[in-house]
Amino acid sequence: MVLNLDKATVDSFGDEWSRFDQRDMPHEEAKRHFDAYFSVFPWDKINESSEGFDMGCGTGRWARFVAPRVGRLHCIDPSSALAVARQALKLQHNVSFHQASVSNNCITPGSQDFGYSLGVLHHVPDTALAIKSCVSLLKPGAPLLLYLYYAFDNRPKWFRFFWKSSNIVRLLICSLPPNLKRFSTDIIAAFVYFPLARLAAFCAALKIKVDLFPLSAYAHCSFYTMRTDSRDRFGTPLEKRFTRSQITSMCASAGLVNLKFLDSVPFWCVVGYKSLIQ
Template identity: 55%
Template sequence: MNNLDPAVVKAFGEQWGKFDHTERDNPDLQRLFQSYFEIFPWHELPQNAEGFDLGCGTGRWAHFVAQRVGTLHCVDPSAAALDVARRNLQAHSNCSFYCASVDAIPLADASADFGYSLGVLHHVPDTEEGIKACVRKLKPGAPLLIYLYYAFDNRPAWFRALWRLSDFVRRVVSTLPFAVRSPLSDIIATLVYWPLARTAKLLEALGIAVDSFPLSAYRNRSFYSMRTDALDRFGTRIEKRFTREQIRRMMEGAGLQRIMFSESVCWCAVGYRRLETP
Protein backbone atom coordinates (compact mmCIF):
# COMPACT_ATOMS: atom_id res chain seq x y z
CA MET A 1 0.00 0.00 0.00
CA ASN A 2 2.17 2.84 -1.31
CA ASN A 3 -0.40 5.40 -2.43
CA LEU A 4 -1.31 6.69 1.01
CA ASP A 5 0.15 8.85 3.75
CA PRO A 6 -0.15 7.24 7.21
CA ALA A 7 -0.48 10.63 8.91
CA VAL A 8 -3.38 11.56 6.62
CA VAL A 9 -5.11 8.22 7.22
CA LYS A 10 -4.74 8.66 10.99
CA ALA A 11 -6.09 12.21 10.80
CA PHE A 12 -9.21 11.11 8.95
CA GLY A 13 -9.78 8.29 11.40
CA GLU A 14 -9.73 10.87 14.18
CA GLN A 15 -11.97 13.22 12.22
CA TRP A 16 -14.64 10.62 11.52
CA GLY A 17 -14.56 9.55 15.14
CA LYS A 18 -15.54 13.12 16.08
CA PHE A 19 -17.94 13.82 13.21
CA ASP A 20 -19.52 10.40 12.70
CA HIS A 21 -22.67 11.45 10.77
CA THR A 22 -24.93 9.24 12.84
CA GLU A 23 -27.88 11.53 12.06
CA ARG A 24 -29.20 9.67 9.03
CA ASP A 25 -31.80 12.33 8.13
CA ASN A 26 -29.25 15.14 8.04
CA PRO A 27 -30.60 17.52 5.35
CA ASP A 28 -27.08 18.76 4.55
CA LEU A 29 -26.01 15.25 3.58
CA GLN A 30 -29.12 14.72 1.50
CA ARG A 31 -28.55 17.93 -0.43
CA LEU A 32 -24.85 17.19 -0.93
CA PHE A 33 -25.58 13.65 -2.08
CA GLN A 34 -28.05 14.95 -4.64
CA SER A 35 -25.59 17.56 -5.92
CA TYR A 36 -22.69 15.08 -6.21
CA PHE A 37 -24.78 12.38 -7.87
CA GLU A 38 -26.90 14.58 -10.15
CA ILE A 39 -24.71 13.53 -13.09
CA PHE A 40 -24.47 9.86 -12.07
CA PRO A 41 -26.16 7.51 -14.59
CA TRP A 42 -28.34 5.51 -12.23
CA HIS A 43 -30.58 4.49 -15.12
CA GLU A 44 -27.69 2.80 -16.92
CA LEU A 45 -26.74 0.45 -14.08
CA PRO A 46 -27.74 -3.19 -14.37
CA GLN A 47 -30.23 -4.69 -11.95
CA ASN A 48 -28.61 -5.48 -8.60
CA ALA A 49 -25.51 -3.54 -9.61
CA GLU A 50 -22.29 -4.18 -7.68
CA GLY A 51 -19.87 -1.35 -7.07
CA PHE A 52 -17.49 0.37 -4.65
CA ASP A 53 -17.16 3.46 -2.51
CA LEU A 54 -13.46 4.33 -2.40
CA GLY A 55 -12.69 6.27 0.78
CA CYS A 56 -16.08 5.63 2.35
CA GLY A 57 -15.27 7.37 5.65
CA THR A 58 -18.35 7.30 7.88
CA GLY A 59 -20.48 5.78 5.13
CA ARG A 60 -22.35 9.06 4.66
CA TRP A 61 -22.69 8.57 0.88
CA ALA A 62 -22.94 4.78 1.07
CA HIS A 63 -26.11 5.20 3.15
CA PHE A 64 -27.86 6.67 0.11
CA VAL A 65 -26.19 4.54 -2.55
CA ALA A 66 -26.83 1.19 -0.82
CA GLN A 67 -30.57 1.79 -1.16
CA ARG A 68 -30.23 1.91 -4.94
CA VAL A 69 -27.89 -0.99 -5.77
CA GLY A 70 -27.41 -4.70 -5.19
CA THR A 71 -23.99 -4.74 -3.49
CA LEU A 72 -21.78 -1.92 -2.27
CA HIS A 73 -18.15 -2.48 -1.28
CA CYS A 74 -16.99 0.19 1.19
CA VAL A 75 -13.23 0.69 1.09
CA ASP A 76 -11.17 2.91 3.39
CA PRO A 77 -7.56 2.74 4.65
CA SER A 78 -8.62 3.82 8.15
CA ALA A 79 -9.80 1.03 10.45
CA ALA A 80 -11.25 3.68 12.78
CA ALA A 81 -13.33 5.16 9.95
CA LEU A 82 -14.56 1.71 8.92
CA ASP A 83 -15.74 1.05 12.48
CA VAL A 84 -17.93 4.15 12.20
CA ALA A 85 -19.15 3.12 8.73
CA ARG A 86 -20.13 -0.33 9.97
CA ARG A 87 -22.25 1.21 12.73
CA ASN A 88 -23.87 3.72 10.40
CA LEU A 89 -24.62 1.13 7.72
CA GLN A 90 -25.72 -1.77 9.90
CA ALA A 91 -29.23 -1.53 8.46
CA HIS A 92 -27.84 -2.17 4.96
CA SER A 93 -27.09 -5.87 4.63
CA ASN A 94 -25.74 -5.36 1.11
CA CYS A 95 -22.65 -3.45 2.30
CA SER A 96 -19.24 -5.06 2.81
CA PHE A 97 -16.17 -3.39 4.32
CA TYR A 98 -12.48 -3.47 3.46
CA CYS A 99 -9.56 -1.73 5.15
CA ALA A 100 -7.37 -0.97 2.16
CA SER A 101 -5.72 1.85 0.25
CA VAL A 102 -6.66 2.88 -3.27
CA ASP A 103 -3.76 0.90 -4.76
CA ALA A 104 -4.86 -2.27 -2.96
CA ILE A 105 -8.62 -2.38 -3.52
CA PRO A 106 -9.48 -6.02 -2.76
CA LEU A 107 -11.83 -6.52 -5.70
CA ALA A 108 -11.15 -8.38 -8.92
CA ASP A 109 -10.17 -6.25 -11.87
CA ALA A 110 -13.02 -5.49 -14.30
CA SER A 111 -15.60 -6.71 -11.78
CA ALA A 112 -17.53 -3.59 -10.71
CA ASP A 113 -20.62 -2.15 -12.39
CA PHE A 114 -19.84 1.29 -10.97
CA GLY A 115 -17.57 3.12 -8.58
CA TYR A 116 -17.26 6.48 -6.89
CA SER A 117 -14.75 8.38 -4.80
CA LEU A 118 -15.83 11.73 -3.40
CA GLY A 119 -13.38 14.11 -1.78
CA VAL A 120 -10.70 11.46 -1.33
CA LEU A 121 -8.18 11.23 -4.15
CA HIS A 122 -6.85 14.77 -3.64
CA HIS A 123 -5.56 13.52 -0.27
CA VAL A 124 -3.35 10.72 -1.62
CA PRO A 125 0.27 11.11 -2.81
CA ASP A 126 -0.51 10.26 -6.45
CA THR A 127 -4.01 11.25 -7.51
CA GLU A 128 -3.66 10.13 -11.12
CA GLU A 129 -2.52 6.65 -10.08
CA GLY A 130 -5.45 6.55 -7.66
CA ILE A 131 -7.89 7.17 -10.50
CA LYS A 132 -6.21 4.47 -12.57
CA ALA A 133 -6.52 2.00 -9.68
CA CYS A 134 -10.26 2.69 -9.48
CA VAL A 135 -10.73 2.31 -13.23
CA ARG A 136 -9.02 -1.09 -13.20
CA LYS A 137 -11.80 -2.42 -10.98
CA LEU A 138 -14.57 -1.33 -13.38
CA LYS A 139 -16.13 -3.46 -16.06
CA PRO A 140 -15.71 -2.00 -19.57
CA GLY A 141 -18.38 0.65 -20.02
CA ALA A 142 -18.97 1.08 -16.26
CA PRO A 143 -19.11 4.61 -14.77
CA LEU A 144 -16.79 6.17 -12.19
CA LEU A 145 -17.85 9.31 -10.30
CA ILE A 146 -15.13 11.41 -8.67
CA TYR A 147 -14.98 14.71 -6.82
CA LEU A 148 -11.65 16.53 -6.52
CA TYR A 149 -10.83 19.90 -4.99
CA TYR A 150 -10.78 22.50 -7.73
CA ALA A 151 -7.88 24.90 -8.31
CA PHE A 152 -10.13 27.99 -8.41
CA ASP A 153 -9.59 28.10 -12.16
CA ASN A 154 -13.02 29.73 -12.48
CA ARG A 155 -12.39 32.28 -9.72
CA PRO A 156 -10.84 35.79 -9.77
CA ALA A 157 -7.26 36.51 -8.67
CA TRP A 158 -8.31 37.94 -5.29
CA PHE A 159 -10.16 34.71 -4.48
CA ARG A 160 -7.06 32.64 -5.24
CA ALA A 161 -5.00 34.98 -3.04
CA LEU A 162 -7.35 34.34 -0.11
CA TRP A 163 -6.95 30.61 -0.67
CA ARG A 164 -3.16 30.89 -0.56
CA LEU A 165 -3.47 32.59 2.81
CA SER A 166 -5.78 29.86 4.09
CA ASP A 167 -3.43 27.20 2.73
CA PHE A 168 -0.59 28.64 4.79
CA VAL A 169 -2.78 28.23 7.88
CA ARG A 170 -3.62 24.66 6.84
CA ARG A 171 0.04 23.73 6.51
CA VAL A 172 0.61 24.81 10.11
CA VAL A 173 -2.57 23.47 11.71
CA SER A 174 -2.41 20.08 9.98
CA THR A 175 0.92 19.27 11.65
CA LEU A 176 -0.47 19.70 15.18
CA PRO A 177 -1.76 16.87 17.39
CA PHE A 178 -5.47 16.13 17.05
CA ALA A 179 -6.13 17.49 20.54
CA VAL A 180 -4.92 20.88 19.27
CA ARG A 181 -5.96 20.98 15.61
CA SER A 182 -9.51 19.83 16.36
CA PRO A 183 -10.42 22.80 18.64
CA LEU A 184 -8.49 25.14 16.33
CA SER A 185 -10.63 23.96 13.43
CA ASP A 186 -13.75 24.58 15.53
CA ILE A 187 -12.51 28.13 16.16
CA ILE A 188 -11.99 28.62 12.41
CA ALA A 189 -15.50 27.35 11.76
CA THR A 190 -16.87 29.77 14.36
CA LEU A 191 -14.90 32.87 13.41
CA VAL A 192 -14.54 32.40 9.65
CA TYR A 193 -16.98 29.86 8.17
CA TRP A 194 -20.11 30.85 10.09
CA PRO A 195 -19.84 34.67 9.70
CA LEU A 196 -18.98 34.50 5.99
CA ALA A 197 -21.65 31.90 5.25
CA ARG A 198 -24.37 33.81 7.06
CA THR A 199 -23.28 37.07 5.44
CA ALA A 200 -23.64 35.39 2.05
CA LYS A 201 -27.11 34.21 3.03
CA LEU A 202 -28.11 37.74 4.02
CA LEU A 203 -26.72 39.23 0.81
CA GLU A 204 -28.58 36.62 -1.23
CA ALA A 205 -31.82 37.53 0.56
CA LEU A 206 -31.20 41.13 -0.50
CA GLY A 207 -31.00 40.03 -4.13
CA ILE A 208 -27.22 40.17 -4.44
CA ALA A 209 -25.39 37.43 -6.34
CA VAL A 210 -23.08 35.58 -3.95
CA ASP A 211 -21.53 32.87 -6.13
CA SER A 212 -18.08 34.45 -5.81
CA PHE A 213 -18.45 35.32 -2.15
CA PRO A 214 -16.03 33.28 0.04
CA LEU A 215 -17.69 30.24 1.66
CA SER A 216 -21.06 31.12 0.15
CA ALA A 217 -21.58 27.39 -0.48
CA TYR A 218 -22.21 27.07 3.27
CA ARG A 219 -24.92 29.72 3.44
CA ASN A 220 -27.68 27.13 3.84
CA ARG A 221 -25.69 24.50 5.67
CA SER A 222 -25.54 23.66 9.37
CA PHE A 223 -22.81 24.64 11.79
CA TYR A 224 -22.07 20.91 12.17
CA SER A 225 -21.17 20.78 8.47
CA MET A 226 -19.00 23.86 8.84
CA ARG A 227 -17.11 22.30 11.75
CA THR A 228 -16.73 19.03 9.87
CA ASP A 229 -15.37 20.67 6.74
CA ALA A 230 -13.11 23.06 8.65
CA LEU A 231 -11.41 20.06 10.24
CA ASP A 232 -11.31 18.32 6.86
CA ARG A 233 -9.81 21.41 5.24
CA PHE A 234 -7.30 22.48 7.89
CA GLY A 235 -6.53 19.15 9.53
CA THR A 236 -5.17 17.33 6.46
CA ARG A 237 -1.50 17.41 5.50
CA ILE A 238 -2.00 16.48 1.83
CA GLU A 239 -4.31 18.67 -0.18
CA LYS A 240 -4.07 18.81 -3.94
CA ARG A 241 -6.13 20.97 -6.26
CA PHE A 242 -6.76 20.56 -9.96
CA THR A 243 -8.18 22.53 -12.83
CA ARG A 244 -11.05 21.14 -14.84
CA GLU A 245 -8.73 20.33 -17.73
CA GLN A 246 -6.20 18.60 -15.48
CA ILE A 247 -8.98 16.37 -14.14
CA ARG A 248 -10.18 15.62 -17.65
CA ARG A 249 -6.66 14.64 -18.74
CA MET A 250 -6.16 12.40 -15.69
CA MET A 251 -9.48 10.68 -16.28
CA GLU A 252 -8.74 10.14 -19.96
CA GLY A 253 -5.25 8.90 -19.12
CA ALA A 254 -6.78 6.42 -16.68
CA GLY A 255 -8.91 4.91 -19.43
CA LEU A 256 -12.17 6.82 -19.03
CA GLN A 257 -14.26 8.32 -21.82
CA ARG A 258 -17.55 10.20 -22.22
CA ILE A 259 -16.47 12.47 -19.39
CA MET A 260 -19.04 14.90 -18.07
CA PHE A 261 -18.61 17.57 -15.40
CA SER A 262 -21.21 18.79 -12.96
CA GLU A 263 -22.36 22.34 -13.50
CA SER A 264 -23.07 22.85 -9.79
CA VAL A 265 -20.09 21.20 -8.03
CA CYS A 266 -16.51 22.15 -8.93
CA TRP A 267 -15.08 19.68 -9.88
CA CYS A 268 -17.30 16.63 -9.79
CA ALA A 269 -17.12 14.46 -12.90
CA VAL A 270 -18.23 11.10 -14.24
CA GLY A 271 -16.58 8.99 -16.90
CA TYR A 272 -16.98 5.48 -18.34
CA ARG A 273 -14.26 2.88 -18.62
CA ARG A 274 -13.30 2.41 -22.25
CA LEU A 275 -14.46 -0.80 -23.85
CA GLU A 276 -10.82 -1.37 -24.73
CA THR A 277 -8.48 0.36 -22.28
CA PRO A 278 -5.03 0.94 -23.83
Protein backbone atom coordinates (compact mmCIF):
# COMPACT_ATOMS: atom_id res chain seq x y z
CA MET A 1 0.00 0.00 0.00
CA VAL A 2 1.47 3.35 -1.11
CA LEU A 3 0.49 6.22 1.20
CA ASN A 4 2.87 8.83 -0.28
CA LEU A 5 2.93 11.00 2.83
CA ASP A 6 5.49 12.20 5.34
CA LYS A 7 4.17 11.67 8.86
CA ALA A 8 6.12 14.54 10.41
CA THR A 9 4.70 16.90 7.79
CA VAL A 10 1.16 15.59 8.25
CA ASP A 11 1.45 16.09 12.02
CA SER A 12 2.85 19.58 11.47
CA PHE A 13 -0.12 20.57 9.34
CA GLY A 14 -2.51 19.14 11.87
CA ASP A 15 -0.96 21.43 14.48
CA GLU A 16 -0.90 24.41 12.12
CA TRP A 17 -4.53 24.20 11.02
CA SER A 18 -5.81 23.65 14.55
CA ARG A 19 -4.10 26.93 15.47
CA PHE A 20 -4.92 28.83 12.28
CA ASP A 21 -8.37 27.57 11.38
CA GLN A 22 -8.95 30.59 9.09
CA ARG A 23 -12.03 31.80 11.00
CA ASP A 24 -10.18 35.03 11.84
CA MET A 25 -9.32 35.82 8.23
CA PRO A 26 -11.51 38.62 6.83
CA HIS A 27 -14.02 37.21 4.34
CA GLU A 28 -13.03 39.73 1.66
CA GLU A 29 -9.39 38.68 1.92
CA ALA A 30 -10.23 34.98 1.82
CA LYS A 31 -12.36 35.56 -1.30
CA ARG A 32 -9.55 37.55 -2.92
CA HIS A 33 -7.11 34.66 -2.37
CA PHE A 34 -9.66 32.19 -3.72
CA ASP A 35 -10.26 34.26 -6.85
CA ALA A 36 -6.51 34.46 -7.50
CA TYR A 37 -5.90 30.71 -7.24
CA PHE A 38 -9.01 29.78 -9.20
CA SER A 39 -8.65 32.45 -11.89
CA VAL A 40 -7.55 29.82 -14.45
CA PHE A 41 -10.15 27.25 -13.39
CA PRO A 42 -12.81 26.49 -16.05
CA TRP A 43 -15.94 27.27 -14.08
CA ASP A 44 -17.95 27.09 -17.31
CA LYS A 45 -17.38 23.32 -17.30
CA ILE A 46 -18.68 22.88 -13.73
CA ASN A 47 -22.30 23.00 -12.58
CA GLU A 48 -24.56 22.02 -9.68
CA SER A 49 -24.48 18.36 -10.70
CA SER A 50 -20.65 18.14 -10.84
CA GLU A 51 -18.74 15.95 -8.39
CA GLY A 52 -15.14 16.64 -7.50
CA PHE A 53 -12.42 16.57 -4.85
CA ASP A 54 -10.30 18.89 -2.74
CA MET A 55 -7.02 17.00 -2.22
CA GLY A 56 -5.39 18.14 1.01
CA CYS A 57 -8.35 20.26 2.08
CA GLY A 58 -6.81 21.43 5.37
CA THR A 59 -9.31 23.72 7.11
CA GLY A 60 -11.65 23.69 4.11
CA ARG A 61 -10.75 27.27 3.21
CA TRP A 62 -11.14 26.61 -0.53
CA ALA A 63 -14.03 24.17 -0.12
CA ARG A 64 -16.20 26.84 1.50
CA PHE A 65 -16.24 28.69 -1.83
CA VAL A 66 -16.38 25.66 -4.10
CA ALA A 67 -19.06 23.56 -2.37
CA PRO A 68 -21.97 25.97 -3.02
CA ARG A 69 -21.21 25.80 -6.76
CA VAL A 70 -21.16 22.01 -7.23
CA GLY A 71 -23.20 18.89 -6.56
CA ARG A 72 -20.77 16.95 -4.39
CA LEU A 73 -17.33 17.81 -3.03
CA HIS A 74 -14.98 15.27 -1.44
CA CYS A 75 -12.64 16.86 1.12
CA ILE A 76 -9.58 14.63 1.54
CA ASP A 77 -6.82 15.18 4.10
CA PRO A 78 -4.62 12.79 6.12
CA SER A 79 -4.18 15.14 9.10
CA SER A 80 -6.25 16.06 12.12
CA ALA A 81 -7.13 19.28 10.27
CA LEU A 82 -10.04 17.36 8.77
CA ALA A 83 -11.91 17.92 12.04
CA VAL A 84 -11.50 21.68 11.52
CA ALA A 85 -12.86 21.34 7.98
CA ARG A 86 -15.86 19.36 9.25
CA GLN A 87 -16.73 22.14 11.65
CA ALA A 88 -16.19 24.92 9.12
CA LEU A 89 -18.35 23.19 6.50
CA LYS A 90 -21.01 21.71 8.76
CA LEU A 91 -23.78 23.62 6.98
CA GLN A 92 -22.68 22.36 3.56
CA HIS A 93 -24.63 19.13 3.15
CA ASN A 94 -23.02 18.23 -0.17
CA VAL A 95 -19.53 17.74 1.32
CA SER A 96 -18.02 14.34 2.18
CA PHE A 97 -14.94 14.05 4.39
CA HIS A 98 -12.18 11.45 4.00
CA GLN A 99 -9.18 11.15 6.30
CA ALA A 100 -6.88 9.63 3.71
CA SER A 101 -3.76 10.25 1.63
CA VAL A 102 -3.48 11.31 -1.99
CA SER A 103 -2.44 7.81 -3.07
CA ASN A 104 -4.74 5.80 -0.83
CA ASN A 105 -8.34 6.96 -0.55
CA CYS A 106 -11.83 5.62 -1.23
CA ILE A 107 -12.68 7.77 -4.26
CA THR A 108 -13.54 5.58 -7.25
CA PRO A 109 -10.98 6.01 -10.06
CA GLY A 110 -12.36 7.77 -13.13
CA SER A 111 -15.42 9.09 -11.28
CA GLN A 112 -14.74 12.80 -10.70
CA ASP A 113 -15.79 15.77 -12.84
CA PHE A 114 -13.05 18.02 -11.44
CA GLY A 115 -10.36 18.19 -8.81
CA TYR A 116 -7.98 20.63 -7.21
CA SER A 117 -5.01 20.52 -4.88
CA LEU A 118 -3.56 23.84 -3.77
CA GLY A 119 -0.33 24.11 -1.82
CA VAL A 120 -0.24 20.42 -0.94
CA LEU A 121 1.59 18.18 -3.38
CA HIS A 122 4.98 19.86 -2.86
CA HIS A 123 4.76 18.53 0.71
CA VAL A 124 4.61 14.82 -0.20
CA PRO A 125 7.57 12.50 -0.84
CA ASP A 126 6.73 11.82 -4.52
CA THR A 127 5.00 14.79 -6.14
CA ALA A 128 4.91 13.26 -9.62
CA LEU A 129 3.17 10.16 -8.26
CA ALA A 130 0.74 12.36 -6.31
CA ILE A 131 -0.28 14.20 -9.48
CA LYS A 132 -0.86 10.85 -11.20
CA SER A 133 -2.98 9.73 -8.25
CA CYS A 134 -5.14 12.85 -8.60
CA VAL A 135 -5.52 12.40 -12.35
CA SER A 136 -6.55 8.77 -11.89
CA LEU A 137 -9.65 9.93 -10.00
CA LEU A 138 -10.86 12.12 -12.88
CA LYS A 139 -13.14 11.35 -15.78
CA PRO A 140 -11.53 11.82 -19.22
CA GLY A 141 -11.60 15.52 -20.10
CA ALA A 142 -12.08 16.64 -16.50
CA PRO A 143 -9.95 19.56 -15.18
CA LEU A 144 -7.40 19.43 -12.37
CA LEU A 145 -6.18 22.65 -10.75
CA LEU A 146 -2.80 22.57 -9.01
CA TYR A 147 -0.69 25.01 -7.06
CA LEU A 148 2.93 23.98 -6.49
CA TYR A 149 5.66 26.09 -4.90
CA TYR A 150 7.80 27.63 -7.61
CA ALA A 151 11.58 27.34 -7.76
CA PHE A 152 12.00 31.08 -8.47
CA ASP A 153 12.74 30.21 -12.10
CA ASN A 154 11.18 33.52 -13.18
CA ARG A 155 13.18 35.54 -10.63
CA PRO A 156 16.73 36.99 -10.71
CA LYS A 157 19.67 35.25 -9.03
CA TRP A 158 19.71 37.59 -6.04
CA PHE A 159 16.09 36.70 -5.33
CA ARG A 160 16.94 32.99 -5.34
CA PHE A 161 19.85 33.67 -2.99
CA PHE A 162 17.46 35.46 -0.61
CA TRP A 163 15.26 32.36 -0.54
CA LYS A 164 18.19 29.94 -0.03
CA SER A 165 19.28 31.98 2.97
CA SER A 166 15.78 31.84 4.46
CA ASN A 167 15.62 28.11 3.84
CA ILE A 168 18.50 27.57 6.27
CA VAL A 169 16.29 29.17 8.93
CA ARG A 170 13.39 26.92 7.90
CA LEU A 171 15.48 23.78 8.33
CA LEU A 172 16.24 24.85 11.91
CA ILE A 173 12.72 25.93 12.88
CA CYS A 174 10.82 23.00 11.38
CA SER A 175 12.57 20.59 13.76
CA LEU A 176 11.56 22.52 16.90
CA PRO A 177 8.82 21.39 19.32
CA PRO A 178 5.36 22.78 18.39
CA ASN A 179 5.30 25.63 20.93
CA LEU A 180 8.76 26.87 20.02
CA LYS A 181 7.92 26.50 16.33
CA ARG A 182 4.80 28.66 16.77
CA PHE A 183 6.71 31.30 18.72
CA SER A 184 9.54 31.44 16.16
CA THR A 185 7.25 31.74 13.16
CA ASP A 186 5.17 34.44 14.88
CA ILE A 187 8.39 36.41 15.45
CA ILE A 188 9.25 36.07 11.76
CA ALA A 189 5.76 37.22 10.80
CA ALA A 190 6.03 40.29 13.03
CA PHE A 191 9.59 41.36 12.26
CA VAL A 192 10.10 40.15 8.67
CA TYR A 193 6.79 39.60 6.88
CA PHE A 194 4.92 42.60 8.30
CA PRO A 195 7.53 45.36 7.76
CA LEU A 196 8.51 44.14 4.28
CA ALA A 197 4.89 43.74 3.24
CA ARG A 198 3.91 47.18 4.47
CA LEU A 199 6.98 48.71 2.81
CA ALA A 200 5.87 47.13 -0.46
CA ALA A 201 2.36 48.51 0.04
CA PHE A 202 3.76 52.00 0.72
CA CYS A 203 5.97 51.91 -2.38
CA ALA A 204 3.13 50.61 -4.52
CA ALA A 205 1.01 53.54 -3.37
CA LEU A 206 3.79 55.81 -4.66
CA LYS A 207 3.60 54.02 -8.04
CA ILE A 208 6.94 52.31 -7.46
CA LYS A 209 7.15 48.87 -9.07
CA VAL A 210 7.33 46.26 -6.30
CA ASP A 211 7.10 42.96 -8.20
CA LEU A 212 10.60 41.96 -7.08
CA PHE A 213 10.28 43.21 -3.51
CA PRO A 214 10.65 40.28 -1.08
CA LEU A 215 7.23 39.38 0.34
CA SER A 216 5.46 42.00 -1.81
CA ALA A 217 2.69 39.43 -2.34
CA TYR A 218 1.63 40.21 1.23
CA ALA A 219 1.35 43.96 0.65
CA HIS A 220 -2.40 43.92 1.12
CA CYS A 221 -2.74 40.89 3.39
CA SER A 222 -3.77 40.84 7.01
CA PHE A 223 -1.29 40.04 9.77
CA TYR A 224 -3.31 36.87 10.35
CA THR A 225 -2.39 35.66 6.86
CA MET A 226 1.25 36.54 7.46
CA ARG A 227 1.30 34.51 10.68
CA THR A 228 -0.37 31.59 8.94
CA ASP A 229 2.00 31.61 5.99
CA SER A 230 5.06 32.11 8.18
CA ARG A 231 4.06 28.99 10.11
CA ASP A 232 3.46 27.17 6.83
CA ARG A 233 6.73 28.30 5.24
CA PHE A 234 9.13 27.85 8.16
CA GLY A 235 7.42 25.15 10.21
CA THR A 236 6.81 22.44 7.61
CA PRO A 237 9.41 19.63 7.58
CA LEU A 238 9.07 18.55 3.93
CA GLU A 239 9.00 21.19 1.23
CA LYS A 240 9.90 20.94 -2.45
CA ARG A 241 9.94 23.52 -5.23
CA PHE A 242 9.53 23.12 -8.97
CA THR A 243 10.21 25.07 -12.13
CA ARG A 244 7.46 25.66 -14.66
CA SER A 245 9.10 23.17 -17.03
CA GLN A 246 9.29 20.50 -14.30
CA ILE A 247 5.61 20.96 -13.52
CA THR A 248 4.77 20.76 -17.22
CA SER A 249 6.69 17.50 -17.47
CA MET A 250 5.04 15.96 -14.38
CA CYS A 251 1.57 16.95 -15.57
CA ALA A 252 2.18 15.55 -19.04
CA SER A 253 3.47 12.27 -17.58
CA ALA A 254 0.33 12.06 -15.43
CA GLY A 255 -1.90 12.38 -18.50
CA LEU A 256 -2.87 16.04 -18.32
CA VAL A 257 -3.17 18.04 -21.54
CA ASN A 258 -3.93 21.63 -22.57
CA LEU A 259 -2.11 23.09 -19.59
CA LYS A 260 -2.76 26.72 -18.70
CA PHE A 261 -0.48 28.46 -16.20
CA LEU A 262 -1.34 31.54 -14.19
CA ASP A 263 1.30 34.09 -15.21
CA SER A 264 1.03 36.13 -12.03
CA VAL A 265 1.23 35.50 -8.28
CA PRO A 266 0.72 32.84 -6.97
CA PHE A 267 3.41 30.88 -8.85
CA TRP A 268 2.94 28.19 -10.11
CA CYS A 269 -0.78 27.71 -10.48
CA VAL A 270 -1.84 25.52 -13.41
CA VAL A 271 -4.91 23.79 -14.74
CA GLY A 272 -4.89 20.79 -17.06
CA TYR A 273 -7.39 18.28 -18.40
CA LYS A 274 -7.25 14.51 -18.23
CA SER A 275 -6.51 13.20 -21.68
CA LEU A 276 -9.40 11.65 -23.59
CA ILE A 277 -6.93 9.06 -24.88
CA GLN A 278 -6.16 6.56 -22.12
